[in-house]
Amino acid sequence: MELKVQGMTCEGCANAVRRSVARVAPDARVAIDLASGRVTVDGRADEAAVIAAIEKAGYDVAR
Numbered sequence: 001m002e003l004k005v006q007g008m009t010c011e012g013c014a015n016a017v018r019r020s021v022a023r024v025a026p027d028a029r030v031a032i033d034l035a036s037g038r039v040t041v042d043g044r045a046d047e048a049a050v051i052a053a054i055e056k057a058g059y060d061v062a063r
């Protein structure tokens with residue numbers, strides 16, 4: 001899945017998002033492009049759970 005995440009400004013934010021996704025989708029591969037805010041999650045992952053986890057970390061998700 002590919003998500004657009006708003007509010008990530010630095011590598012620390014990217015890592016926070018990475019950790020949030022890993023919590024709900026431990027087997028998934030996560031790629032983050034900071035400049036565009038694009039978060040790509042490959043593998044077994046429940047989209048609603050991933051979005052909820054990212055939002056809980058304090059970032060806005062647009063699809």
Ligand SMILES: [Cu+2]
Pocket residue numbers: 008009010011012013014
């Ligand atoms: Cu940051």
